[in-house]
Amino acid sequence: MTIARGVALAALALAIVLIAVLLLRGGGTHQYDLLFQNAGQLVKDDDVQVGGRRIGSIRKITLTDDNRARVRVEIQEPYAPLREGTKAVIRLTSLSGIANRYIALTPAPNSAKKVDDGATLAAGSTTDVVDLDQVFNTLDPATRKDLQGVIQGFAAQYQGKGEQAAKSAEYFNPFLSTSRRLVNQLTEDEGTLTEFIVNSSRAVTAVAERRDDLADLVGNTNATARAIGQENVALGRALGLLPTTLRRANTTFVNLRSTLDDLDVLVAESKPATKRLAPFLRELRPLVHDSRPTIRDLRRLVTRRGADNDLLDATRKLPGLQRVASPTFAHSRQALQKSQPVLEFIRPYIPELTGWFHDFGQSTANYDANGHFARIQPIFNAFSFDDNPAGGVLRPQGLSQKFEGLQTGVAKRCPGAASQRAEDNSAPYTDNGNLGPDDCDPSLALPGP
Secondary structure: OOHHHHHHHHHHHHHHHHHHHHHHOOOOEEEEEEEEOOOOOOOOOOEEEEOOEEEEEEEEEEEOOOOOEEEEEEEEOOOOOOEOOOEEEEEEOOOOOOOOEEEEEEOOOOOOOEOOOOOEEOHHHEEOOOOHHHHHHOOOHHHHHHHHHHHHHHHHHHOOOHHHHHHHHHHHHHHHHHHHHHHHHHHOOHHHHHHHHHHHHHHHHHHHHOHHHHHHHHHHHHHHHHHHHHOHHHHHHHHHHHHHHHHHHHHHHHHHHHHHHHHHHHHHHHHHHHOOHHHHHHHHHHHHHHOHHHHHHHHHHHOOOOOOOOHHHHHHHHHHHHHHHHHHHHHHHHHHHHHHHHHHHHHHHHHHHHHHHHHHHHHOOOEEOOEEOOOOOOOOOOEEEEOOOOOOEEEEOOHHHHOOOOOOOOOOEOOOOOOEOOOOOOOOOOOOOOOOOOOOEOOOOEOOO
């Protein structure tokens, strides 16, 4: 053997070793313990999967002190290390098999904290499998007996029909494959599927609680359908007229479209006003609440049972009242028109008239055993006053001197001068300047505001 051939053989052997190392060498692995209520017929070397792909296997199954199943799994990188929040579920590839179990992992988000190698996932992060016999054990004896009858009935149904069943199985395979894809789509979002099942259960429970109402609804629907069926002639006539109605309705809807376009302008203009509508309605609510008794009384006033005791009866009698009252109102209007000049003349003398009534009432307010009497005090010059340095002296005057200088018509007061002067100069009354100095003196008025 030459040296070159030996070097070539050595290089070939080295390449084979490198290829074997690369092919046979696996990535790093991590081991974890999973706690289950029971092992669910798991065995050593069963798969550990994520999304249907094998990422590890079961290495050991032991029993804890509190009679729980401790399952040690070995997971390959890059699916390990696990993170806090990872969920583990024991699943079955089919209901009819026994040694067909595996553990499905639902990894936590990458942002979660890593779990140390050899750590334990507690029972709160794991879910046991439900075996078929557990489902059967939940049934009472009568139900299990009925189920046995169903299975025996299937056996009797397929007895002697194997060839037909084989042909149907040929078409059953596409059905199963499509069903498998459907189930895979459903299991991609288990949370939504679970929520849908739970909500469906709640809906069915609610419907079951109202089964009496549902039965009445079905009965009423049946009666309605029967009544519609009995009116089939009228229904046929209505269906015959329906096309014409729809054509006319189409025209109406077309015109309504333009109306709505014009209505948009109104809505746009009313938006600023509607901003204050909500506070107004909130403040209006107490008023509406408090007005209920008033509206109730008003309803009784408007429509009360019996004759001649409500507003409707009064309204019916208003025409007769109108016929009687119209001449009266016409005569009253004429009387008011004729009395207007009298009122205009006497209106300025109202203060004097009021003062006369006031003073006359006071003057005749006194009475004795003979009845009421009036006190009258005439005023005239009964004394004269002598002013001298020694002191003033009052001297009585003679009878002729008492009435000397007595004058009348000295004070010419204007109408309304018996009261204080008004701020708008309406009193004393001068008739817009028509009463001159020869008629009255407007400066003669009572003092004070």
